[in-house]
Amino acid sequence: MTAVDGAQVFLLPDLGEGLTEAEIVEWRVAVGDTVTVDQSVVEVETAKAVVDVPCPYAGRVVALHGAAGEVRPVGQPLITIAPADGAAAAAGAPGQAGHATYREEERAGSGNVLIGYGTGHGGAGRRRRRPRPAVAPDRAAGAATRAATPPPTGPATASAVRPPGQAGGSPSGGPAALVISPIVRRLARERGVDLDSLRGSGPGGVIRRADVETAAAPGARLAAVPDAPASHLGLAPAGDGDLVLPLTGIRKAIADKLSRSRREIPEVTIWVDVDATGLLETRAAINAATPGAPVSILALLARICLSGLRRYPQLNARVDTEGQRIVQSAGVHLGIAAQTDRGLVVPVLRDAQRRTTAELAAALAETTAAARAGTLAPARLTGGTFTLNNYGVFGVDGSTPIINHPEAALLGVGRIVDKPWVVDGQLAVRKVTQLSLTFDHRVCDGGVAGGFLRHIADCVEQPALLIANV
Structure with missing residues (x-):
């Protein structure tokens, strides 16, 4: 942030998590508008989320640097704010007034700007007027x-x-x-x-x-x-040419990450069909006993994964290629693959092993909803150590997914459907699903991976086994 002729030029702030640019989605203000400290001035899209950027200065907007759809690098000018006319007149000299006004505002109500977290407030109890409606x-x-x-x-x-x-x-x-x-x-x-x-x-x-x-x-x-x-136009008229869509934003981030995963990780996928009837019955019993706090199948699968990773910690790891070592994480930072309008994202539940099943259910519901709304902070979309992917919601039975780099494994769950199944020597109709485990062959061999997947399958078929591992 620098001063230019008595005005303040607000630069696109450090977005964190290795993000170096952002695309302008929509300006919340126009040239000539008056803004207050911490007022949201622009909505931007990074490779992680769509967020509002608050401005640490108050005054009159004299320039918007960049139009909707334009990508701006971190550290480049975003908006220029000049001192309000009243403030300049009160101080006498416009240039000096600008500096005095902004220094006062910074001390009173604004600190370093961080996307998704506001700009901070120095004075407790100080209230600001609500920002005006967005006007591009x-x-x-x-x-x-x-x-x-x-x-x-x-x-x-x-x-x-x-x-x-x-x-x-x-x-x-x-x-x-x-x-x-x-x-x-x-x-x-x-x-x-x-x-x-x-x-x-x-x-x-x-x-x-x-x-x-x-x-x-x-x-x-x-x-x-x-x-x-x-x-x-995004869609070319019939017969006039191909549809060309730019590879930007989250789509580019997904492409880069999956390509790197395929280049670096020698992955293997194994799978097994399981009878999920007992799991569905257990969920129904839990929800009947606690109607105010429903538990999803995904939450139960997350609990089962945590049990498996406690027994087979080799899969809760990453490979440090530069250091030529395997790093096993002390905590399970569970990633949950979620499809959104912006593409596939993997929000992370930090230290998931410390949560109860009810807490897992509540956190999963809140996190996936926020991911689909695009309101998650970038920090909540990185740092996972193991991913759970419920691709059954798309009506498919199986998949060989790509590992979420730099993790070492991913458990996939297919749809649960009625199928003929042998129970105690008799043919019956049961609720059956397919589980798949994709793992990095550098961190373990088939014995560990097979043992983990078999443990998951046994817990799905006999949820009572979880009690012995909680």
Whole structure:
């Protein structure tokens, strides 16, 4: 952060976790707006999450460095704030007033900026006015019109958002489109879909990614994007060329990480079919006894994984190639693969072995919901030591997944379906699933991997075995 002619230039802050850049999703302010300390000024997307960036300065916005869709490196100018007119007049000299005003603001209410965590507050009990509604630069002209329009009904978190070029009301004069996800807004811009023309399939009419993709599918009518050549649209007209999507943001991060995993890890996958009837019965019994704190199948599988890793710690490890050593983690930092609108992410439950089954269930529900909403801080998406992947939610039985580098193993769970099964010499219909274990052959051999998977399978078939290992 540096001073320029009495104004303050706020640089894109250090994002942590090795992140070096961020893409501007939407500006919350426009040139000429007055901002307060810690007010969110821009929404950015990193390779980890979509987050709001608060500004540590107060004053008037004189410049926005970068437009929506532009990638900005860490340490480069993001926004320039000049002293408010009143502050400058009170101090006499504009240049000196700028420095005095900002030094006072920094001491009073702002510290180092860290995405996802605010800028800190020095004065206890000090209250600030709530930031004004988001206004992107290309929509500033219509801000007054939207402010005078009653908000649409729907979820409290939904916001009225319009595609570029429609700053005023919708063409039909109806309510504004309900969009929560910035990814949905960007997808609509890329594919030339008019959000005001869509009827959302989400709760309260919220427009989801699937709604945009359906509207942009071949044969669907695409809304015109003013002054945008066909090559700028995410979906090219039929017969005119291929669909070209930039490999950026989280999609690029996923590609880089999976490619590195395949290059470096000699992985092997083994699998087994198991009778999950007992596991489902155990879950039903637990939830009947504690109706206020439901336990999911995923939580029980997480508990079983923790039991297996306690017995076979070789799989709770990573290979340090530079140091030529295997590092076994003292705690189990359990990653949970979660599919979101932005792609596959793996939020991590730190020291999962210290949690009860009920605590695991609550943490899993909160974490996966936050991951899908894109509100997890970057630190919560790294540092895992073992991953649990429930790909059965996609209706598939098995998979040979790629290990989440630098971990050493991943347990996959397929769908649970009715299948014929032999029980005590008799054929019966049981709830059957397939478990797969993908492991790094550098950390262990087949005996350890097979022993771990067999222990998991035995606990799924006979959950009472868990009691002996808790």
